[in-house]
Amino acid sequence: MTCEQVRHHLGGYVLGGLSVAEQADTRAHLQRCRDCRDDLAQLEGLPRLLDLVAQEPAQPPASLRDRVVAAAPRPRSKRWLAVAAAAALVIAVAAALSGGPAQGPPPGSLTLALRPSEGFTASGTAAFQATGDRVRVDIALQGLEALERGATYEAWLAEPERGPVSLGRFRPDTSGRAEVGFTAEAPLSRYSWLWVTAEPDARDPAHDSPTVVRERIPGDW
Ligand SMILES: [Zn+2]
Structure with a gap:
């Protein structure tokens, strides 16, 4: 895997959402690539954030997105892409947990x-x-x-x-x-x-x- 491919997979790697082969390839790359390990370190708070989301399934997605973005590191470089991709995954999982936007809680x-x-x-x-x-x-x-x-x-x-x-x-x-x-x-x-x-x-x-x-x-x- 290239660094760019790994960056796209990091969110799934942290949250356990990859296939067995993708998980192994990503882990192998992380063992030899310092840059991608640094990216990984920035994402390690995401499972805890996801737990928080799972406990509050009625939170509107907009406010959730703000909190995920606020909790993520400031954009510095293309590493921001990995954070943004993982944040999008967290929001997608949260939407699935709460039954999806169409069946979510009514406004207010x-x-x-x-x-x-x-x-x-x-x-x-x-x-x-x-x-x-x-x-x-x-x-x-x-x-x-x-x-x-x-x-x-x-x-x-x-x-x-x-x-x-x-x-x-x-x-x-x-x-x-x-x-x-x-x-x-x-x-x-x-x-x-x-x-x-x-x-x-x-x-x-x-x-x-x-x-x-x-x-x-x-x-x-
Ligand atoms: Zn790399």
């Missing part, structure tokens, strides 16, 4: 995976849908611990200008699941985080309760 929607805080086992998703001057927020959680009588879970949005905004309170069913819908003022881009707390006393408005799950809301939504 976003789904976040909610991560448990330390010491908690709950997980789930928050799906946002813009509807005019409101944002609908559907939260689905599992693995919630049972609550004492009078206690509730509470969902929050962080608005950097004004502080926490309560979406509302809810209790899980006996299997530790909850599916609840709330609305918030649009646009979603005014909020930076969504999180859920366990509130020991529903009558106490103070916000000093443990966070159960949380996730950052991407600023480019």
